[in-house]
Amino acid sequence: MTATVLLTRRFLAEYSRRPVNLVLLVVVPLIFVTLAAGALAEFADLLGGINETDLLASPTAGWAAAFLAGVAGFFHVLGSREADRRLAAAGMGAARVVAGRLASGLILAILASGAAIGALALRTGISDPLRVIAGTIMFATIYFGIGVTIGAVTRSEVNGSLIVIFVWMLDVFLGPAMAGADVRITRLFPSHFATLLMLDAASGHAGPLGNRGWALAWTIGSLVVAAAVFGVTTSNRRARRPNARRRQGWRRLSAGLKFGIRDYRRNIALWVLLVLLPAFFITLSFAVTPDNLAPVEIVEDGAAVVILVSLMDVHGAIMVPITIGFLAGLAGMFVVQGSLEADARLVLAGFRTREVLAARFGVIALAALLTTVVALATTAIDFSPANWIWFAAGNGLVAATYATVGVLVGAVFGRLGGLYIMFLLPFIDVGLAQNVMFSAAPPEWGRYLPGRGAVRLLVDAAFTPTFDQPGSLLLAAAWLIGLAAAAAAIFRHIAEPKRT
Numbered sequence: 001m002t003a004t005v006l007l008t009r010r011f012l013a014e015y016s017r018r019p020v021n022l023v024l025l026v027v028v029p030l031i032f033v034t035l036a037a038g039a040l041a042e043f044a045d046l047l048g049g050i051n052e053t054d055l056l057a058s059p060t061a062g063w064a065a066a067f068l069a070g071v072a073g074f075f076h077v078l079g080s081r082e083a084d085r086r087l088a089a090a091g092m093g094a095a096r097v098v099a100g101r102l103a104s105g106l107i108l109a110i111l112a113s114g115a116a117i118g119a120l121a122l123r124t125g126i127s128d129p130l131r132v133i134a135g136t137i138m139f140a141t142i143y144f145g146i147g148v149t150i151g152a153v154t155r156s157e158v159n160g161s162l163i164v165i166f167v168w169m170l171d172v173f174l175g176p177a178m179a180g181a182d183v184r185i186t187r188l189f190p191s192h193f194a195t196l197l198m199l200d201a202a203s204g205h206a207g208p209l210g211n212r213g214w215a216l217a218w219t220i221g222s223l224v225v226a227a228a229v230f231g232v233t234t235s236n237r238r239a240r241r242p243n244a245r246r247r248q249g250w251r252r253l254s255a256g257l258k259f260g261i262r263d264y265r266r267n268i269a270l271w272v273l274l275v276l277l278p279a280f281f282i283t284l285s286f287a288v289t290p291d292n293l294a295p296v297e298i299v300e301d302g303a304a305v306v307i308l309v310s311l312m313d314v315h316g317a318i319m320v321p322i323t324i325g326f327l328a329g330l331a332g333m334f335v336v337q338g339s340l341e342a343d344a345r346l347v348l349a350g351f352r353t354r355e356v357l358a359a360r361f362g363v364i365a366l367a368a369l370l371t372t373v374v375a376l377a378t379t380a381i382d383f384s385p386a387n388w389i390w391f392a393a394g395n396g397l398v399a400a401t402y403a404t405v406g407v408l409v410g411a412v413f414g415r416l417g418g419l420y421i422m423f424l425l426p427f428i429d430v431g432l433a434q435n436v437m438f439s440a441a442p443p444e445w446g447r448y449l450p451g452r453g454a455v456r457l458l459v460d461a462a463f464t465p466t467f468d469q470p471g472s473l474l475l476a477a478a479w480l481i482g483l484a485a486a487a488a489a490i491f492r493h494i495a496e497p498k499r500t
Helices: 002-015 019-046 059-078 081-092 094-123 129-153 157-173 184-188 192-199 207-235 252-265 268-288 311-337 340-348 353-382 388-433 444-448 452-463 470-499
Strands: 293-300 303-310
Touching (some): 002 094, 019 094, 019 388, 059 129, 059 192, 081 094, 081 207, 094 129, 094 207, 129 207, 157 388, 293 311, 293 452, 311 353, 311 388, 353 388, 353 470, 388 444, 388 452, 388 470, 444 452
Antiparallel strands (some): 293 303
16 A cells, blocks of 8 residues: 555656646636536537536536546556556556556546536536536546546557547537437447436436446446556566667658658558548537527628528538647647657758758648548538538638647647647637537637637638638638747747757
8 A cells, every 4th residue: 555655646746747737737627617618508508408507517527627637547657658567567566556547647637627616616606516526526537547548558649649539529519418419329428427417417218227327337437447458558568669760861851741741651540540530520410410590690792691500500510620620739739749859850960940840740731631621521421511612721721720739739838738738729719719509600709719710711601602701711811820930930949959
């Protein structure tokens, strides 16, 4: 027991070496719940879900805590895999190492839960504290177990992060609090019964265990699976041989781009995820959306008008930029973060900083383009925008904008802190501030966020055949140019000192 306590303290100290991670663990749920609670309650009400306003906002605390706990659990075990194996082999034993990791990670999950519950209390108040506290901790624990399991079996930060975010997005957007339809596959989502528990809603399919019993089963089961998988990988003493890669070429820019693409081409799982995630997510979103009418504000002949369209069409239009924003942002963050040391060596070898940056942006552009094309193709099966050209252009601008944001965020906050931020920004911006599903027109405060111009452009193109958004196009272009210039400046600051 003493050894486990010591390991827990050491693992927490390891996590807190970057204080920004601890700060974000508290700040992110505060911002998320504060901004999301009201809007998501209106969204769920529009979709025909639970009708009690006081309860509709409560799952937002669980969603915020779940994401942060899942990401924390993932990075908590991924980055220390070899060190944990050495500790276990040195006599500490796999059981103690696993217990220490799980205990320290659960403390972080509880910290995120506390921040989310506090934000909910400030934002909407809590009518049933015991239910909200229990539900939020269940959310966090379930996703902590998922994050640990994924971190124990994957070797890639970007692949594992995509899986964690994909599971979370499915759970949130297509779960019982956000969807009016009861689709059987959604009953298998991790937080399905925990959400129903927080909403105090009868599922009709919980059986003798009830919502509480199934939620507890998911909570305990996720920890048991995480401990078992992490224990097996920790006790495995086989060391992985480093995979050396060679870079050469006749022209520096083309060589950097060529070998950068080759490097990521070898990561087959990444490209599979970039294709399957938007296809599965968008397809399922159509399946759970009721065919109700919803008001949407568009521009016709220079004048703003409100029209009524199918909620399925609105969902189809807005889910594309939401998906693209998340995935392109992660691609931008991880491509640059994963190659910082190699890029520094390229600069020492004679490459210009702008050439290295252009090569990295080429890889990011390819990933963003692939995700955009797949998302548009998937949407075309169930929804056809009135103007395909400008609809595709708007989504392309969202992808390019958030890919550049990912580069900036990764450079400033690192991998873990950056992932927290890249969860918050696209969701608050594209998922909330620009989302016409919440109201006919997005809120005024959303005009100060980078996605405003691009999303207004694509929404208008979705429901009107004429081009009526020149101002939105200029705004989107200005954001993209400004963010690209900032990314170039930060990249130069990181790479150029390595010359000496």
